[in-house]
Amino acid sequence: MAQSKPVTAVIVGGGHRAIIYGDYSLKHPDELQIVGIADPMEERREMARKRYGFPAENCFATAQELAQHPKFADAVINGTMDHQHYETSVPLLERGYDMLLEKPFAVSEEEMRGLIRTVKANRSKVMVCHVLRYTPFYREIKRRILSGELGDIINLQMAEQVSYHHLSTSYVRGKWANSDHCKTSMLLAKSCHDIDIMTWLMGGVKPRTVSSFGSIYQFKPENAPKEAGTRCLVDCPLVDTCRYSAKKLYFEHPNRWECYVWSELEHLENATDEDRWNSLLHSPYGRCMYKSDNNVVDHQSVLVNFENGATGTFNLVGGSARSARTIHIIGTKGELEGVFEDETITVRKIDADADSGYSSETVDLSAVGEEGHGGGDDELTADFVRFIATGEQSISCTAIENSVAGHLTVFNADKSMAEGGAPVACDFSAY
Numbered sequence: 001m002a003q004s005k006p007v008t009a010v011i012v013g014g015g016h017r018a019i020i021y022g023d024y025s026l027k028h029p030d031e032l033q034i035v036g037i038a039d040p041m042e043e044r045r046e047m048a049r050k051r052y053g054f055p056a057e058n059c060f061a062t063a064q065e066l067a068q069h070p071k072f073a074d075a076v077i078n079g080t081m082d083h084q085h086y087e088t089s090v091p092l093l094e095r096g097y098d099m100l101l102e103k104p105f106a107v108s109e110e111e112m113r114g115l116i117r118t119v120k121a122n123r124s125k126v127m128v129c130h131v132l133r134y135t136p137f138y139r140e141i142k143r144r145i146l147s148g149e150l151g152d153i154i155n156l157q158m159a160e161q162v163s164y165h166h167l168s169t170s171y172v173r174g175k176w177a178n179s180d181h182c183k184t185s186m187l188l189a190k191s192c193h194d195i196d197i198m199t200w201l202m203g204g205v206k207p208r209t210v211s212s213f214g215s216i217y218q219f220k221p222e223n224a225p226k227e228a229g230t231r232c233l234v235d236c237p238l239v240d241t242c243r244y245s246a247k248k249l250y251f252e253h254p255n256r257w258e259c260y261v262w263s264e265l266e267h268l269e270n271a272t273d274e275d276r277w278n279s280l281l282h283s284p285y286g287r288c289m290y291k292s293d294n295n296v297v298d299h300q301s302v303l304v305n306f307e308n309g310a311t312g313t314f315n316l317v318g319g320s321a322r323s324a325r326t327i328h329i330i331g332t333k334g335e336l337e338g339v340f341e342d343e344t345i346t347v348r349k350i351d352a353d354a355d356s357g358y359s360s361e362t363v364d365l366s367a368v369g370e371e372g373h374g375g376g377d378d379e380l381t382a383d384f385v386r387f388i389a390t391g392e393q394s395i396s397c398t399a400i401e402n403s404v405a406g407h408l409t410v411f412n413a414d415k416s417m418a419e420g421g422a423p424v425a426c427d428f429s430a431y
């Protein structure tokens with residue numbers, strides 16, 4: 001169905017993520033228009049107002065304040081932090097807005113149930129930002145499964161390796177390092193995407209039981225070199241030799257994870273080396289990697305038993321040299337494997353006539369991908385606009401009700417890990 005006028009949206013939480021989705025409107029003004037913002041930070045409100053050209057009266061300090069005003073747009077792009085998704089979404093859904101909502105859409109099962117109840121009561125269209133579903137790599141895998149060429153899935157083996165500098169930035173020194181503050185586990189914050197992919201690829205087959213093990217293996221005080229200080233640039237004699245030194249990771253690579261590491265400098269037009277050095281003297285990113293306040297695991301293994309007897313495994317491992325996502329699916333007629341970062345998949349089909357016993361095809365997807373999660377960010381925004389304008393759901397569409405199985409699997413994996421790996425049953429009766 002063609003779109004007769006642009007979908008209008010208000011940004012709620014004008015940080016790093018929401019602006020990425022909002023910028024779709026600059027490339028496709030006939031499809032999406034950003035008409036307002038709610039964010040407590042004045043500089044972010046002002047930046048958005050200038051960027052998208054809406055009037056000052058459409059700026060609000062919080063989601064809650066926006067919800068008290070009459071509805072003036074079709075939808076909201078909610079890019080607040082994980083633990084704020086529930087409290088910011090509910091009043092806006094009740095006000096009648098549809099929503100593009102960042103993942104994880106809830107940080108507990110209780111919040112997930114409450115949000116789904118609100119969505120149903122208000123007949124809201126809510127899409128969750130599971131951007132990986134929109135990448136050429138995972139979309140091609142989904143197409144292959146839907147085509148039937150692999151037969152029925154017997155087993156999925158998935159893994160995510162999180163590089164040492166990503167682990168440092170997000171899960172040891174950064175915003176998702178301590179679950180008492182951020183309210184998320186590493187599995188929920190990082191790999192709800194991967195578990196979502198697993199449940200999505202299984203189609204309507206639900207997870208039945210989940211078990212999981214994990215721990216902090218590497219970055220804890222007892223593993224620190226004995227000379228180590230507490231802050232790399234302040235009191236550590238290993239500042240030039242430690243491979244995790246903030247000087248090496250960030251000061252000498254200022255573009256690495258810049259939106260997180262230098263976020264306190266974003267009000268400066270052009271930050272200098274001196275500004276960056278001074279920031280690392282006191283910011284969380286200048287702490288010793290072994291002596292931070294991190295309490296989330298750095299590795300976790302998840303085993304999923306599906307209701308039809310198929311199984312899936314997922315290994316999350318932080319601290320690797322390179323970031324990579326791998327997948328190997330074995331079906332009754334064939335198998336498929338690939339590495340997301342390599343942008344190729346190999347499909348092998350059972351062929352009893354061939355000497356090798358199978359046929360093999362390698363597909364190069366590199367020409368299809370673009371910037372931002374392998375092209376996923378823009379594709380997701382385009383699909384959200386279509387979903388709001390026409391109600392149509394694509395094969396990737398992450399309507400919130402299609403994201404419950406993945407989130408529930410994550411919550412149960414964390415529950416199992418806390419209980420030493422005991423199997424936890426998935427109860428869908430509340431959804």
Ligand SMILES: NC(=O)c1ccc[n+]([C@@H]2O[C@H](COP(=O)([O-])OP(=O)(O)OC[C@H]3O[C@@H](n4cnc5c(N)ncnc54)[C@H](O)[C@@H]3O)[C@@H](O)[C@H]2O)c1
Nearest residue numbers: 012013014015016017038039062063079080081082102129
């Ligand atoms: N889909 C993905 O691949 C992906 C990648 C990274 C992060 N994320 C998720 O995106 C979300 C946002 O992350 P980010 O790094 O952009 O965060 P951010 O901190 O840059 O932005 C959050 C914004 O919310 C604002 N805010 C706080 N309270 C508010 C309120 N009551 N009402 C309105 N605004 C409020 C803050 O001032 C801030 O500007 C997180 O949930 C994160 O897990 C998703």
